[in-house]
Amino acid sequence: MTQLSNQTAIITGASSGIGEAIAHRLADQGANVVLAARRSERLQELSADIEKQYGTKAKVVETDVTNKEEVENLVKEAYDSFGSVDIFVNNAGVMLLSFLKNDHVEEWEQMVDVNIKGVLYGIHAALPTMLEQGSGHMINVSSVAGHEVFPSSTVYSATKYAVKALSMGMEKELASTNVRVTNISPGAVDTELTDHITDDDVLEMFKDRSMTPLNAEDIAAAVTYAVTQPKNVNVNEVIVRPLNQS
Ligand code: NDP
Numbered sequence: 178m179t180q181l182s183n184q185t186a187i188i189t190g191a192s193s194g195i196g197e198a199i200a201h202r203l204a205d206q207g208a209n210v211v212l213a214a215r216r217s218e219r220l221q222e223l224s225a226d227i228e229k230q231y232g233t234k235a236k237v238v239e240t241d242v243t244n245k246e247e248v249e250n251l252v253k254e255a256y257d258s259f260g261s262v263d264i265f266v267n268n269a270g271v272m273l274l275s276f277l278k279n280d281h282v283e284e285w286e287q288m289v290d291v292n293i294k295g296v297l298y299g300i301h302a303a304l305p306t307m308l309e310q311g312s313g314h315m316i317n318v319s320s321v322a323g324h325e326v327f328p329s330s331t332v333y334s335a336t337k338y339a340v341k342a343l344s345m346g347m348e349k350e351l352a353s354t355n356v357r358v359t360n361i362s363p364g365a366v367d368t369e370l371t372d373h374i375t376d377d378d379v380l381e382m383f384k385d386r387s388m389t390p391l392n393a394e395d396i397a398a399a400v401t402y403a404v405t406q407p408k409n410v411n412v413n414e415v416i417v418r419p420l421n422q423s
Contacts, residue, residue: 189213192223198394205231249298265303267295273287276329315344317360361415
């Protein structure tokens with residue numbers, strides 16, 4: 178019997194990086210996992226790997242988190258399949274770093290849509306079920322950039338400060354319920370996140386960057402720590418950054 182046996186964990190952004198690593202870790206702890214993202218082929222491969230490795234169920238629900246109805250459907254499918262929604266990991270995100278002077282306004286909008294509205298839709302879709310159940314755990318993935326603003330991270334940081342504010346507000350509002358809230362703030366992690374940056378000045382700046390990033394598993398370990406504490410322990414904030422990231 179592992180710590181999360183019979184629990185259902187929904188993970189957004191499970192098709193790569195941190196979300197994929199979280200799905201592995203939670204399944205390893207015995208949870209049935211519901212995998213959400215847009216790239217469903219990658220989710221199908223992950224689902225097969227998880228079911229083979231850990232013997233738990235891994236359900237795929239193709240979801241664009243910027244679409245409210247799709248996120249509602251994600252939670253409904255999870256509940257209909259497994260009968261509860263115990264953990265919801267609001268992990269899907271984009272980091273389209275750019276300098277304001279370069280005016281990447283469509284990318285600003287995309288970050289607001291995925292990083293803020295996507296998280297709000299996750300709360301909207303999952304929280305009522307958790308309140309009705311009288312238990313649940315919302316994990317919101319913010320960032321070190323949700324605590325500090327770096328050159329070119331202005332808009333990304335604005336979205337991640339918003340995630341932190343949502344976590345803090347939920348923590349206060351839900352303190353008298355049995356719904357726990359954890360805000361996870363990673364520093365640099367080796368994933369596909371930076372592949373989508375288009376600002377030439379940022380790409381040039383990154384050439385001189387000498388830092389050894391964390392692995393996605395380092396963040397998944399922090400999530401696992403939070404969700405496996407005794408039920409009265411509410412781990413509200415975890416900041417994890419590489420030793421050599423200032
Ligand atoms: P990846 O790019 O590897 O993963 C991002 C995930 O988000 C993918 O699974 C992607 O899936 C999903 N996603 C993006 N847009 C949407 C959308 N509209 N609907 C549904 N899913 C979407 O990066 P990471 O694993 O690094 O990022 C995960 C989280 O961690 C993000 O919130 C990020 O901001 C945060 N973070 C990452 C850090 C890092 O250094 N890597 C540092 C701090 C925070 P798909 O494209 O298939 O839809």
